[in-house]
Amino acid sequence: MKILIADDHMIVRNGLSQVLNAQEDMCVVAEAADGAEAFIKLEAQSVDIVLLDISMPPGENGLYTAKRMKEAYPKIKIVMLTMYDERQYMEEAISYGIEGFVVKSEPNEQLIQALRTVMNGGRYYTGINEADLSHLPHSDDEDQCYETLTKREKELLPLIALGYSNKEIASQLFLSVKTIEVHKTNIRKKLAINHYPELLRYCVKHHLIEF
Structure with missing residues (x-):
């Protein structure tokens, strides 16, 4: 799978790239430091999954970037990477059609599992099983x-x-x-x-x- 990583910390991007490129079925094809750059890279590069940090200040929030990506490229798969496991963020991500939501405190193995689950057509949300995802409210x-x-x-x-x-x-x-x-x-x-x-x-x- 071809992956685009968007995170405002270069050290984080480098670490994620090293972990993911070590997997036989994964290849990081592009990186971005903010939402706007991520959107531009997505337009220019063939990508299967976007690994997108929620918080990339200053500027456009990662969830908003993900929403715009989904509107422009409905077939693209997105996994949000975040420090927060707040239900409100998860509800918004679900309402935008985002397939994955991984908290940064989880081990690398969980992130790898999340990417493979999403790539295979499933959804992965930290701490929530598939059956419970459909019961989360997400509109007002x-x-x-x-x-x-x-x-x-x-x-x-x-x-x-x-x-x-x-x-x-x-x-x-x-x-x-x-x-x-x-x-x-x-x-x-x-x-x-x-x-x-x-x-x-x-x-x-x-x-x-x-x-």
Whole structure:
């Protein structure tokens, strides 16, 4: 299996690459230091599984990156790697269609097992068996509002929350400033958010950005 590793710590990426490349059925074909780079690498490289850290500050949260990847590449398999075993993170990952969720405190053998399980069509979540996965709640009214956003609006949302100006966002996404202003207005209407602090709290609450 061809694997892309995304983690903001080079030592972690190097260690994971060494462990995974030692397996006969695994090959790390690309690495990334943050979500944006991971998305670019995925576009340029043939990958079977993305091993993605949840927390890669500053910028786009790993769960949000995973959600965007699933929307753009529905067939790609994703295993989240995290320091946290909080149920809220797991519920969000399940709602996004993410196949794996591994806590970093687990031994290497568990990570290897998780990757093989996911590659073979199964799901692996630390501490939760397959039968229990379907019983976890994972939606609310805010989730439904978020789903009304277009693909471009979802792309803009974390950039707006991080305080980038219209001009900076327009330059980064190769759009006009007027187009950005229209998208921002639509986002506020769909999420029923009128002020920047509310938008920032929304993005932090839903793990769309990291500081």
